[in-house]
Amino acid sequence: MPHAQHFTMGLWVPYLAFVTAAVGCYVGLCCVQQSRKYLTPAAGVCWLMMAALSIGGVGIWLMHFIGMSGFSVPTSPVRYDLGATLFSVVLAVGATLFGLLISDARLSAARRLPRSVSLTVGGIVMGTAIVLMHYSGMAAIRIRGTIDHDPRMVAVSAAIGIVGSVAAMWMFDVPGKLHVRVASSLLLACGVVALHYTGMVGMSAHVDLDASAPEGMTVPSLLFPAFGIGIVLLAVPIVALLLAPESDRELDDRGQLNDLSRVGKAGTEADQ
Template sequence: MSGQIHHFEYGVITPVLSYALSVLGSVLALTCAVRAREADSTGRRARWIAGASIALGGTAIWTMHFIAMLGFGVEGTTIRYGVPLTVVSLVLAIVSVGIGLSLVGFGRANFVKILGGGLFTGVGVAAMHYTGMAGMQLDGTIRYDPVPVVLSVLIAVVAAIVALWLSVRVRGGWAIAGSALIMGVAVNGMHFTGMTAMRVELHSETVRHTGVTSGTLLVPIVVGVIVGVIGLVYAMLSAPSDEDRAALAYIESRRNAGAAPGPGPADGAGPAPAGPPAGRGRRGVIAAGDAFAPQPPRAPTPGGSGFHGFEPRKKT
């Protein structure tokens, strides 16, 4: 007997949340990709690429997949998830994205690298999706229609090629935000296309499954996403971008220019500053700049009173 499948048991809540997570992860991944291009060493570039892989593969793709699965249900059976295959699907998402980003992130990016990296990453993302679906445990047999499966893989490959191209081309906040919105549509489109291929044939007997419920997995996933997002944001704020460094260099140059002393007459950069105005003394006109200079005392004339210009009166 075929089981009735429901993709939106909680209404629009799960698709909206899954899309928001895919956009958030894409924004973080593209920002990390920009920092990777600006990195001045191989080690720093590798760290930024690793951050982009976690953001895109872990948050934008895998976490989006799991949140969307919260709204998935089959009438007549409960659904549990096997932890080993669920963890494998997470690793597949991060590693496949990391390899694709590394292909275009090191050395000169070209069309062949983007195409090859997108093909590998897209197949890896599709493998993540169907590995996670294989980890589902229910009282039935899961089958897939081949046409939607092939279409979902093609969507994953095209989306991965576009994502890798954006990772080496996009710069600036508005461009990153717009690209993330498009990437979110592609990621969700791949997921729900793959889900339409699914068919469930229910068993007549109920089997006791050893997996965990989606609610049990939800808490560690939410905690992991929060920690990962905070860590990436902190790393971005701690490491200045090229624009930040250029602004700091400009401010420093302006500060140094304001603090430097002006050129003096010995530098030949201009005339000496004007001195005080010319004055008039007992010797007549004094040259400019000497008006306030101390004058040497004049020796008194012999037998005089010490006042120049007057002779003492002789006694008669």
């Protein structure tokens, strides 16, 4: 029963996975901030959808399969079931969107909750999305044998993902600060990568040489189209962010509109 190996392609793989997670999370969190500006509710939801695609599709899902490119099992080929893999990306994006919607101050449900509660619940849901994506992605693995997970490491990895997501959500609630966006993105990326490799440490492969060779897709056959899709998922919100008009109205923590230009003018007149 040989052990699984996680760094067969070198240590550059986890570094690339971290950079991918950080970029996806940063673009997504910028979209979250844009959704809080003076926009119609429908436009705000569109921004949150782009945020979910960036965070869930690139920062979580694509990072996972970049990390899996270093995974191998001696004496057995490694394949991935296409249906389970597609389910994992839908789960990551959908659950991330749900968490972002919960934390949005304009929703009637969130408006009835204290801001601290909506942020915490939204962070928990996003962290759960990371956990579910990782283990549903692991369920897509096919080898000549079986794969088991240590329940203790599953619990530890889940705690890392959820705590990191809640902390990032709280940090990013401070609007308009570049260093806060960067720090929140790095924190969320650290949580995603730490969850991934903690979960991988807790897995074991049991090879049965008499079993038939597994069927499915190889990691390269998954990564090439995934990178193409990831570029599109990032390009769309980046272009939208660059073209978005600067709004001088923001939402406060109760979902009310603050006209910042009017406040600024009033302050100027008062000074005079």
